[in-house]
Amino acid sequence: MERALALLGAGEVVAIPTETVYGLAGDATNGEAVLRIFEAKGRPRFNPLIAHVATMAMAEQVAVFDRLARRLAAAFWPGPLTLVLPHRATSGIHPLVTAGLDTIALRMPKGFGAELIGRFGRPLAAPSANSSGRISPTTVEAVATDLGGRIKLVVNGGATSVGLESTIVKVENGRLHLLRPGGVPAADIEEVVGMALLRGAKSGIQAPGMMASHYAPNAAVRLNAAHVEPHEALLAFGPERVPGAGEVAAMLNLSPCGDLREAASNLFSHLRALDGSGAKTIAVEPIPVDGLGEAINDRLARAAAPRSGIDVVT
Structure with missing residues (x-):
C-alpha cells in the first residue's frame, strides 16, 4: 500500500x-x-x-x-x-x-x-x-x-x-x-x-471495451464450434463435448457443470493458457447467452473479431 x-x-x-x-x-x-x-x-x-x-x-x-x-x-x-x-x-x-x-x-x-x-x-x-x-x-x-x-x-x-x-x-x-x-x-x-x-449505442466509442477487436489471444478464435480439429485447442463448457474433443492439442473447460459464474471467472485465464499451448486456433463450444453468458459471449466475439484495431461495435 x-x-x-x-x-x-x-x-x-x-x-x-x-x-x-x-x-x-x-x-x-x-x-x-x-x-x-x-x-x-x-x-x-x-x-x-x-x-x-x-x-x-x-x-x-x-x-x-x-x-x-x-x-x-x-x-x-x-x-x-x-x-x-x-x-x-x-x-x-x-x-x-x-x-x-x-x-x-x-x-x-x-x-x-x-x-x-x-x-x-x-x-x-x-x-x-x-x-x-x-x-x-x-x-x-x-x-x-x-x-x-x-x-x-x-x-x-x-x-x-x-x-x-x-x-x-x-x-x-x-x-x-x-x-x-x-x-x-x-x-x-x-x-x-x-x-x-x-x-446498442450511437456511433463512436462512448466507453471502454467498445472496440470490435479486443481481449484477443495470439491464436485465432473460432466460436460456437460444432466440432474440433486435432490441431486446435478447445475452450469447452459444460459436461458434454463436441465431436473431435478427444484428439485436440489442448483443452480447458470453463465450467464442467455449466455454471456461468464459474465460466466468467475462468474465461481470461483459460484463454491465456490455451493461447500458450502452441495451437494456432482456439475453438470455443457454444455458451448460453443468458445472465453472465451475455458478457462471456461479448468478450469471445471481440476476441474472434478481425484485428484492425480501430473498429467499433455499435
Whole structure:
C-alpha cells in the first residue's frame, strides 16, 4: 500500500487487483500519469478510461447523478458496475481520461483498490493491466508477464473473483443504455430499476471495451464450434463435448457443470493458457447467452473479431 501510494503521488502507474480484473492505475487528475497509462498499454488515445472512486462524495465531485443513477449506485456500488454520466467541468479529471467526451465512466471498486483510492484522496484512472486489445489479466503473473518491464509495481492480490470487466451502463434522459455487458448481469440491473436496458449505442466509442477487436489471444478464435480439429485447442463448457474433443492439442473447460459464474471467472485465464499451448486456433463450444453468458459471449466475439484495431461495435 505505501509503495503504491508513493508511486501514484509521483505520477507513476501501478498495477492493482480489483474484483473484476487487474487494473493499471494512475492519478486521474495528473496528465502525465494518465499519459503513462496509455503508453504502457499502447492504448489508442480516443479510447476513454474509467475513473475509479472510493466514496459517493468523491463520485459526486466528478459526475452529475440523477435519481436513476443514484439508485444504481446504491444497489451495485462498490462492485462491477460502471456508470457513464455527465462530467462536471470542475472535477479536475484530466481530459485524456474522457477522450474529449462530455461524459465520464465511473466505478467504485471493492477491496484493495477502494482502500488505495480512499487513502490517495483522488480518483484513479484504471483500465485493465494488459497490452491494449489483448487478454485481460486475472492473476498477478499475467500482469507481470505482459507489463512487468514497463511499470514499477504490480500489487499481488491473487486471482480476481469476478474475472470479467465491469458492466457499463450509460444513464441518459431517464433511460439506461447497456454499452458493455460485464460482471453485473443485465437482468439484475433491470430488476432494480424496473425498466429494460437499451442495447446498442450511437456511433463512436462512448466507453471502454467498445472496440470490435479486443481481449484477443495470439491464436485465432473460432466460436460456437460444432466440432474440433486435432490441431486446435478447445475452450469447452459444460459436461458434454463436441465431436473431435478427444484428439485436440489442448483443452480447458470453463465450467464442467455449466455454471456461468464459474465460466466468467475462468474465461481470461483459460484463454491465456490455451493461447500458450502452441495451437494456432482456439475453438470455443457454444455458451448460453443468458445472465453472465451475455458478457462471456461479448468478450469471445471481440476476441474472434478481425484485428484492425480501430473498429467499433455499435
